[in-house]
Amino acid sequence: MTLYPQLIIDALATVTYAGTKKNLVESKMVADTPAVSAPQNPGAPWKVKVVLEFPRDTDPFLRSTVKAAEAAIKYHCGQDVEVTIETEFKTAPRPEVGQMLPGVKNIIAVSSGKGGVGKSTVSANLAIALARLGYRVGLLDTDIFGPSMPKMFNVEDERPYAIKKDGRDLIVPVEQYGVKLLSIGFFVSPTTATLWRGGMATSALKQLIADADWGELDYFILDTPPGTSDIHLTLLQTLPITGAVIVSTPQQVALADARKGIDMYRNEKVNVPILGLIENMAWFTPAELPENRYYIFGKEGCKQLAEEMNVPLLAQIPLVQSICDNGDSGTPVALNSDSATGLAFINLAQAVVTVVNRRNKEQPATKIVGMNQ
Ligand SMILES: Nc1ncnc2c1ncn2[C@@H]1O[C@H](COP(=O)(O)OP(=O)(O)O)[C@@H](O)[C@H]1O
Numbered sequence: 001m002t003l004y005p006q007l008i009i010d011a012l013a014t015v016t017y018a019g020t021k022k023n024l025v026e027s028k029m030v031a032d033t034p035a036v037s038a039p040q041n042p043g044a045p046w047k048v049k050v051v052l053e054f055p056r057d058t059d060p061f062l063r064s065t066v067k068a069a070e071a072a073i074k075y076h077c078g079q080d081v082e083v084t085i086e087t088e089f090k091t092a093p094r095p096e097v098g099q100m101l102p103g104v105k106n107i108i109a110v111s112s113g114k115g116g117v118g119k120s121t122v123s124a125n126l127a128i129a130l131a132r133l134g135y136r137v138g139l140l141d142t143d144i145f146g147p148s149m150p151k152m153f154n155v156e157d158e159r160p161y162a163i164k165k166d167g168r169d170l171i172v173p174v175e176q177y178g179v180k181l182l183s184i185g186f187f188v189s190p191t192t193a194t195l196w197r198g199g200m201a202t203s204a205l206k207q208l209i210a211d212a213d214w215g216e217l218d219y220f221i222l223d224t225p226p227g228t229s230d231i232h233l234t235l236l237q238t239l240p241i242t243g244a245v246i247v248s249t250p251q252q253v254a255l256a257d258a259r260k261g262i263d264m265y266r267n268e269k270v271n272v273p274i275l276g277l278i279e280n281m282a283w284f285t286p287a288e289l290p291e292n293r294y295y296i297f298g299k300e301g302c303k304q305l306a307e308e309m310n311v312p313l314l315a316q317i318p319l320v321q322s323i324c325d326n327g328d329s330g331t332p333v334a335l336n337s338d339s340a341t342g343l344a345f346i347n348l349a350q351a352v353v354t355v356v357n358r359r360n361k362e363q364p365a366t367k368i369v370g371m372n373q
């Protein structure tokens with residue numbers, strides 16, 4: 001008896017794969033040419049090695065197909081042939097742009113012109129407040145070079161794991177305070193990320209969006225970096241952003257930058273609706289004098305900008321020590337709706353729900369920005 005690869009292929013062509021109801025060869029499941037090795041010494045068996053490729057590791061027909069393949073080879077080539085069958089799985093490709101988050105209803109970018117005005121504070125508290133209102137919420141920290149969410153959610157030591165789903169390895173977001181959360185901060189130290197080139201940051205960001213198991217969400221909040229960066233462009237080219245909320249302090253320099261942020265979203269090639277403005281640090285209130293308001297960054301600057309830009313002012317959040325302290329300690333104030341500040345964020349969440357619903361009624365879905373723009 002002499003064995004050669006075609007004999008093995010002929011044997012495999014007699015085995016039907018129940019997934020396609022065609023034989024293994026027609027189903028293109030024989031990954032490589034079968035390997036055949038002659039006996040090393042008289043009386044030793046012929047050895048055959050076959051690699052079969054299945055659509056996924058959870059394939060219900062995997063075991064029965066492997067058994068049938070082994071039996072067919074022995075039947076055709078001799079019962080004493082030593083058969084090894086290895087299995088491989090197809091890795092399904094990442095979904096295309098436009099089909100990445102099929103279970104996500106609304107995507108909201110939290111933006112500002114200037115850094116340090118409270119985007120991350122607003123994003124974290126808004127996400128928690130929406131979750132407390134009963135919505136399914138995801139939060140993506142897109143500030144690759146300065147991630148702050150792991151600390152604000154007190155999950156700095158978490159290391160998200162991956163699961164196999166539909167032939168793909170998907171990162172499972174961390175769940176904390178009812179919010180599904182991902183941040184580059186879970187994967188690399190901030191010092192490593194600051195050394196990255198722009199391309200590495202954008203590809204990491206795409207992974208956090210497209211290669212994660214976000215599932216069904218009512219609101220997907222994107223905490224963005226300051227300004228109008230590569231990261232913003234990547235977001236606009238990757239996701240149909242329902243709308244942007246712009247955070248600013250009432251200070252003139254912050255307002256000037258907020259205007260630039262608004263202009264970016266309103267650019268005719270971008271066309272992402274501005275859902276409204278949030279005036280953060282609207283006034284300072286000391287804990288011991290809760291009735292007092294000190295307008296240290298100026299008074300109602302965002303209110304005026306909102307009128308000028310014809311967008312709603314969604315909230316005025318005071319500058320209070322507890323907002324800063326609770327952010328640092330990983331227990332954002334929105335967790336406590338008995339506090340005045342917690343309530344301010346619950347009210348903000350309600351205002352966001354209202355403007356998003358109105359936006360969805362009145363305006364068509366956002367189109368993703370093309371790559372050549
Ligand atoms: N309303 C507020 N009251 C007190 N501190 C605040 C308030 N908003 C933000 N902060 C603090 O200001 C700093 C910058 O806020 P952050 O949310 O990180 O801004 P950004 O994300 O825009 O850079 C943080 O230390 C934060 O705790």
Ligand SMILES: [Mg+2]
Nearest residue numbers: 119120143148
């Ligand atoms: Mg931030």
